Amino acid sequence: MWFEGAEKKFEIVSKGAQLRKRGLPFWQKTVELAGAKILSSIENEQTLAFLLSESSLFVWDDRMTMITCGRTSLVNAAAFLIDQLGPENVDLVTFERKNEFYPHQQSTDFLKDVQTLQQRYKGKAFRFGPPDEHHLFLFHGEKEFLPEDADCTLEILMYNLEGPARELFMGSQTLERIREIIRMETIFPEFRIDDYLFQPCGYSANAIKDEFYFTIHVTPEEHGSYVSFETNVRLGDRVGDLIRSVLEVFQPRSFDVVYFHPEKELKAIDVPPFIQRNYVRQSLSCGYEVGFSSYYLKSADAVLAVPLEANP
């Protein structure tokens, strides 16, 4: 059984729901429904951030974002939350699934998840990207929603880490050493960080400042090494710079960018020497523009096949 790095994610906006006041047992139950556990949390005056056994949960007064990897059943947590809040009180639902490395290990596929959601909240489903390549599945509620002007979320999904970056996360490291290498404070100063080193390998970090977060999840396993980086920091023109900084740390062979934003015009982002494989753009009727791009590094020469153990 190989570990699935690729994540599922959902976001709910419910104005007036005062989500941060729901208390720990409520969020524990939500997380357990997805098949995960809360490891730790940090909080400031606007944002409550839970580090999970499989990724992260962020809670604000009027919205929440939950991200889980592995074999979690995130849709069950989403269904529970919609039921608890009452669909009539939910202003926005989005639910995403990146195509998995090992979909046969998952308890549901995206279409089954959509059926579960549709029973509670009417919406639309899309596939960003061709079915035989990297692609993102996205469901969103049909209700009209007006995102704030600068409201954006950037996801950088990185695959097949190279050399030093992967070794860093495979060895017996300390959190201090990893923070030293990642040096996120140079990219995002003044964020409070909550991070965790998994055994035998794997690393997760949540970081918050005011209403903003970033989160990092590293799955360094040989077959399907993967890192996700996500933030709601308002980047404006600095999107390309951030992507380049993050790539420099993790050194993937390929990566995807998922970008939610309210602007109508957004150009493809060049990140040489990576080759942009495709660029999918869609205006959602719920008010967001979503861009999905895949990039890869081309090997100069032929490479060898990878030997597999029959009993991994």
Added chain:
Amino acid sequence: MWFEGAEKKFEIVSKGAQLRKRGLPFWQKTVELAGAKILSSIENEQTLAFLLSESSLFVWDDRMTMITCGRTSLVNAAAFLIDQLGPENVDLVTFERKNEFYPHQQSTDFLKDVQTLQQRYKGKAFRFGPPDEHHLFLFHGEKEFLPEDADCTLEILMYNLEGPARELFMGSQTLERIREIIRMETIFPEFRIDDYLFQPCGYSANAIKDEFYFTIHVTPEEHGSYVSFETNVRLGDRVGDLIRSVLEVFQPRSFDVVYFHPEKELKAIDVPPFIQRNYVRQSLSCGYEVGFSSYYLKSADAVLAVPLEANP
């Protein structure tokens, strides 16, 4: 439930086994074990070719090749044949699985299949290509084997058919009209063809001449359209020409080439305007060289996301 076009394949060489003399019930049982059915057959003095409900089976006196798509369990047929022939009488086993569009619909994954095979026949397993991109899984027996000088197999696996080619296979066509468009007799003259049109869509063809075959399987469904073309015709320098001819007929957006051959030196094949995504080469200890390459066409502009029905 979407139809899985991507195929599994195995080949067995057993000198002196006189496989063509085994009779129809034996091959019916083999095919049924994989969860498929025999639709029709053609035969010449060297080759017996069965068209299956899911792809094809070719039988010669000393070897056989079976290819199945959909949700078939091809490994069960392979295990049955090894058991029936006796592992000590089997000179070569290869077993391949292309990474599937919808692996979660499959009854086994490649590693489980390898375990089934290893219980009968010691061998090695490889992955050609990165786990997050198009890749081919390959198992082969450890026994040394000396392929004949010109013994080669070429597979062209084509994804996301464009415009006219896909429409041809989606509509209510006749076999005559399809043969007219494919015009395989211009590429391979004098082959005897056995073909079949599936309802509501899909097309398969087997063709034989002497000991040579080619076979075509078309899965034109909207989500994951796919065509495979395979032949053991000795192409020499004409490999590139054949690939270009086949691409012209089926007009895919991306394709892979799998090439088994006994030569130590084989260069990557250029097929402009397709971009070669990667090239994996491996010498197998059983005597073959195997090359795996992925190609794609880059869209000039951003494309839209694809709307999905929640109940396909």
